[in-house]
Amino acid sequence: MLEFSWYLLEASLVLSVLYALYALLLRGETFFGFNRFFLLAIVMISLLAPLLSWDFVPEKEVVVRRPIEQVRNMRQGYFEALGDWYFEAASSEQESERQVHTPIIQQWNWKAISIYSLFTIYLLGVMAVWSRLGWMLYGLYALRKKFPSREVNHVRVVELPDRSAPFSFLQTVFVNKEVIGTPAFYQIMAHEQVHIRQRHSIDLITVQILAAGLWFHPLVWRLLKSLKTTHEYIADKQMISSGHSLVEYQSLLLSQLISNQSYGLVHNFNLSFIKKRITMMKIKQSGWGGRAKVAVTLSLAVIVSITLMQ
16 A cells, blocks of 8 residues: 555655646647657656666766666655655554444544555546446447447548537547538548547557546546647647648637537647647748757656666
């Protein structure tokens, strides 16, 4: 229990640092493909780095090794302090079991109770996130089975009766039946096919599965939103680079601004950050300054990860 609590603390710290690097250095750059994989890596590194312990630095590299050892000693000090508190709680609980005032009522150790209560709440949170994920998957499956569909360019298109914004999930596009066959429909399909080809839905499923381990951390949900935003930037960039008119495409986005509802596992054609998307379409491609930010971000991410694994 003690080791697991420390693991969650360190995983949360790594997530905070790495996402802060993304927000400060990468979010405004046009390296959308790199940003996509960096966001995915943040979750994986946050969960894996605290489990590893490798010695990368030779003993003779004193100048490099000394700061790492100081961090390691600080971590060990916090770990020992937390261990003393935990074992004090456990010892107190055993002592209270021997001090029986009545045949029924015994003394309770509230520290131990709080530890197990928090762990129970944590497990309930994990189960709630996974249950929500399963419910969303079932809802999309039921939606596909309920309404008629057709195949367009090797993609399953589900015809929705209600006037709603188009969206995609895995190999399926969901679109209002009144739009099918219009010029706008083929632009919508081109956009959603980018999500399908690049398997963006797999990204969202993977992050939600892993994010359950850190469900209590608000930044993990900010990261999921950032990942969806990056997916849309990638699709928009592909649309413009493939020859679609910028003005016509932006007009199409605005015309499809029907609702701001965005499901956790799907890519809505008209997510509510429409203004940001239009701005990113016009922004100049990142140059050497952006590449320098990428290099700095990667260097700091490696340093944080290796320091934690010492």
